Amino acid sequence: MGLRLIYRFTLEAFAIRGWREPSVLYSLNVMGAFDGMNNGRNSTIGKIAGLVAGFIVMLGCFIASVRFGFTTIKWSDLMAVITDYDESSMEQVVVMTTRLPRACMAAAIGASLAMAGAIMQAITRNPLASPSVMGINAGASVGIVAAITVFKVTQMSVLVWISFGGAAVAAAVVYALGSLGRDGLSPLKIIMAGSAMTALFVSMTQGMLVHNENGLQDVMFWLAGSIAGRDIQTLEAVIPYMGVGWLAAVLLSRQLNIIGMGEEAARGLGQRTGLIKLAAGIIVVVLAGGAVSVAGPIGLIGIVIPHIARYICGQDYRWLLPYCALLGAVLLLAADVIARFIILPEEVPVGIMTAAIGAPFFIYIARKELMTR
Amino acid sequence: MKHSVAGTGRRARRFHLKTVRAALLLGAAAILVLIASLAFGEQLIKPAEVWGALLGKGNPDHVLIVQSLRAPRVIVAFLVGASLAVAGAILQSVIRNPLAAPDVVGITGGASVGAVAFITYMPSAVSIHFLPFAAVLGAFGAALLIYFIAWKNGVNPFRLVLVGIGIASLLSAITTFMLVFSPAYSASSSYIWLTGTVYGSTWSYVWNLLPWSIVLLGILYFYTRQLNMQLLGDELAIGLGSRVQRHRFILILISVGLAGSAVSIGGVIGFVGLIAPHAARRMVGPMVSRLIPISALFGGIIVALADLIARTAFLPLDIPVGVFTSGIGAPFFIYLLYRTRNNR
Numbered sequence: 001m002g003l004r005l006i007y008r009f010t011l012e013a014f015a016i017r018g019w020r021e022p023s024v025l026y027s028l029n030v031m032g033a034f035d036g037m038n039n040g041r042n043s044t045i046g047k048i049a050g051l052v053a054g055f056i057v058m059l060g061c062f063i064a065s066v067r068f069g070f071t072t073i074k075w076s077d078l079m080a081v082i083t084d085y086d087e088s089s090m091e092q093v094v095v096m097t098t099r100l101p102r103a104c105m106a107a108a109i110g111a112s113l114a115m116a117g118a119i120m121q122a123i124t125r126n127p128l129a130s131p132s133v134m135g136i137n138a139g140a141s142v143g144i145v146a147a148i149t150v151f152k153v154t155q156m157s158v159l160v161w162i163s164f165g166g167a168a169v170a171a172a173v174v175y176a177l178g179s180l181g182r183d184g185l186s187p188l189k190i191i192m193a194g195s196a197m198t199a200l201f202v203s204m205t206q207g208m209l210v211h212n213e214n215g216l217q218d219v220m221f222w223l224a225g226s227i228a229g230r231d232i233q234t235l236e237a238v239i240p241y242m243g244v245g246w247l248a249a250v251l252l253s254r255q256l257n258i259i260g261m262g263e264e265a266a267r268g269l270g271q272r273t274g275l276i277k278l279a280a281g282i283i284v285v286v287l288a289g290g291a292v293s294v295a296g297p298i299g300l301i302g303i304v305i306p307h308i309a310r311y312i313c314g315q316d317y318r319w320l321l322p323y324c325a326l327l328g329a330v331l332l333l334a335a336d337v338i339a340r341f342i343i344l345p346e347e348v349p350v351g352i353m354t355a356a357i358g359a360p361f362f363i364y365i366a367r368k369e370l371m372t373r
Numbered sequence: 374m375k376h377s378v379a380g381t382g383r384r385a386r387r388f389h390l391k392t393v394r395a396a397l398l399l400g401a402a403a404i405l406v407l408i409a410s411l412a413f414g415e416q417l418i419k420p421a422e423v424w425g426a427l428l429g430k431g432n433p434d435h436v437l438i439v440q441s442l443r444a445p446r447v448i449v450a451f452l453v454g455a456s457l458a459v460a461g462a463i464l465q466s467v468i469r470n471p472l473a474a475p476d477v478v479g480i481t482g483g484a485s486v487g488a489v490a491f492i493t494y495m496p497s498a499v500s501i502h503f504l505p506f507a508a509v510l511g512a513f514g515a516a517l518l519i520y521f522i523a524w525k526n527g528v529n530p531f532r533l534v535l536v537g538i539g540i541a542s543l544l545s546a547i548t549t550f551m552l553v554f555s556p557a558y559s560a561s562s563s564y565i566w567l568t569g570t571v572y573g574s575t576w577s578y579v580w581n582l583l584p585w586s587i588v589l590l591g592i593l594y595f596y597t598r599q600l601n602m603q604l605l606g607d608e609l610a611i612g613l614g615s616r617v618q619r620h621r622f623i624l625i626l627i628s629v630g631l632a633g634s635a636v637s638i639g640g641v642i643g644f645v646g647l648i649a650p651h652a653a654r655r656m657v658g659p660m661v662s663r664l665i666p667i668s669a670l671f672g673g674i675i676v677a678l679a680d681l682i683a684r685t686a687f688l689p690l691d692i693p694v695g696v697f698t699s700g701i702g703a704p705f706f707i708y709l710l711y712r713t714r715n716n717r
Contacts, residue, residue: 300524
């Protein structure tokens with residue numbers, strides 16, 4: 001039975017489906033209309049099996065993230081950390097103080113950013129929407145850099161809220177700018193607005209840092225997007241918000257499905273679209289802002305993962321969001337492990353890794369003309 | 374727009390009255406900014422004495438300040454602004470999108486990668502005067518990459534913008550990578566360069582930049598007709614016998630050369646390439662032969678003025694001019710988005 005499930009899942013996952021739809025934009029519009037076409041992805045068992053498999057992969061990446069690095073941790077030490085923690089063993093201390101927190105952070109942040117991206121793609125009905133492209137990450141960064149360098153704030157509990165504030169301002173401005181005009185949210189307009197706001201935020205960040213050489217080197221690594229060397233308290237300050245965000249996102253998935261059909265259709269079905277959008281916006285701000293406050297602006301996960309997830313499980317947000325969470329965690333964990341080995345003994349900030357993976361993906365989607373007109 | 378019908382009747386005169394008036398006005402403004410830039414600073418020199426100091430007469434301290442500190446700086450600022458503005462004007466005409474600018478579509482990103490790589494990895498024995506070549510090379514590399522990735526039976530302006538944004542994010546990741554792994558002193562100098570500054574310009578900067586501007590603007594002069602064609606849209610231009618794709622490529626190369634050389638000297642001075650052509654278009658309309666010179670004047674004035682304010686308003690701090698132009702430019706961009714809200 002188990003074997004058959006795995007077999008079936010692999011078949012389904014690798015079934016060459018191609019992007020036969022005219023565009024993701026289009027298919028988002030008529031979400032559900034293609035359900036008959038992707039038979040495999042439609043079966044609940046297949047999807048559950050996929051989630052289980054995804055979880056196993058994530059667990060594998062998690063363990064890899066804990067084990068591999070500058071010093072490789074032996075299995076016996078790893079078990080010992082769980083069973084009886086010994087503070088005199090160097091390996092065990094490393095696991096407990098740096099590796100475990102770091103792996104948890106990678107998983108939580110990857111999941112948050114991926115879910116934020118998926119939600120944004122639903123609301124804006126734009127396959128290229130994601131926290132980094134639309135300037136939300138940059139907005140949160142400005143807030144944090146200002147708080148650290150100008151106002152000398154260091155408590156994480158305060159920084160989180162500043163990060164939320166920056167993210168919210170950016171999201172509101174970009175959304176408002178993108179939806180001006182008669183034909184509302186045009187994809188190109190919203191991306192233009194996002195990249196202009198990013199430019200503005202980046203130059204504000206630079207203005208604050210340019211006469212502050214001491215601060216520069218510390219903040220630089222953070223600004224590149226990194227989860228190295230943060231202690232567990234950083235994550236502890238944020239995780240409650242993120243948890244609420246995840247839960248709310250999953251609860252909202254049915255509404256996201258409907259809003260993906262288009263504003264008029266959703267309104268016709270009796271949805272209060274303004275309210276849904278507001279709620280979704282708050283979720284995005286909490287997820288992305290929280291992620292930035294821990295790890296800096298890690299880019300382009302929010303754009304890559306939802307597309308992969310959609311490829312695996314179809315358009316239904318009730319499934320898509322959990323898939324995004326799992327795959328986002330997998331991507332960031334894996335990128336983080338790889339980042340440790342590219343130029344030993346230094347570490348590449350993981351944000352650079354994700355940009356290197358994500359930018360070609362962004363271009364690929366843009367080239368597919370998924371969004372012209 | 375009321376000037377979009379060009380080439381008929383009275384308006385087709387070689388010396389378009391409105392353009393002449395705009396040029397005179399801007400020329401006067403440019404001279405004012407120039408004098409003010411030479412006069413104001415940490416040490417105030419009376420505007421009346423500026424001319425004498427420029428010719429080497431009067432107080433020797435003033436001669437030194439004017440001749441070797443302020444004059445090259447304001448000229449570099451002006452040239453950089455003019456180059457960026459023309460580069461932006463070309464891009465906006467070619468891409469037919471009012472929001473295109475060298476910084477949005479990744480050309481400045483490429484120049485940054487080239488320059489930061491040069492600052493970080495080149496041994497100090499190599500003269501800093503090769504920095505412009507590194508930056509221009511980077512800009513050309515990025516532009517070619519963007520152009521060929523966006524190619525799919527010709528280059529569609531939409532795709533060009535999107536691919537440009539994608540490449541820009543990749544390039545900024547590469548820049549950050551180099552900054553993170555470079556020693557603190559070079560990180561700091563790269564960072565200041567990235568912010569966009571004309572601080573410490575000397576006459577050799579002027580001589581480095583001037584040939585680029587003159588040659589490229591000269592080539593552009595012969596391409597104004599083709600650039601006008603680009604405005605018409607692909608179908609119409611092809612119908613009129615223009616080899617749209619080839620001309621588009623050459624025009625983009627000119628734009629890249631201008632932007633790259635400007636960035637190599639002044640760093641990333643954002644939004645000038647966006648604002649100046651717009652302001653110019655409001656004054657003289659979209660005809661390229663009028664638009665380009667007026668844009669150049671506008672761009673020059675914007676950067677020179679911004680630099681004057683940035684270095685005097687917060688004395689003794691010398692704020693990088695790029696921070697300042699972005700501060701003005703981004704709200705302007707928002708205003709543009711608002712104004713063009715009903716266009717595609």
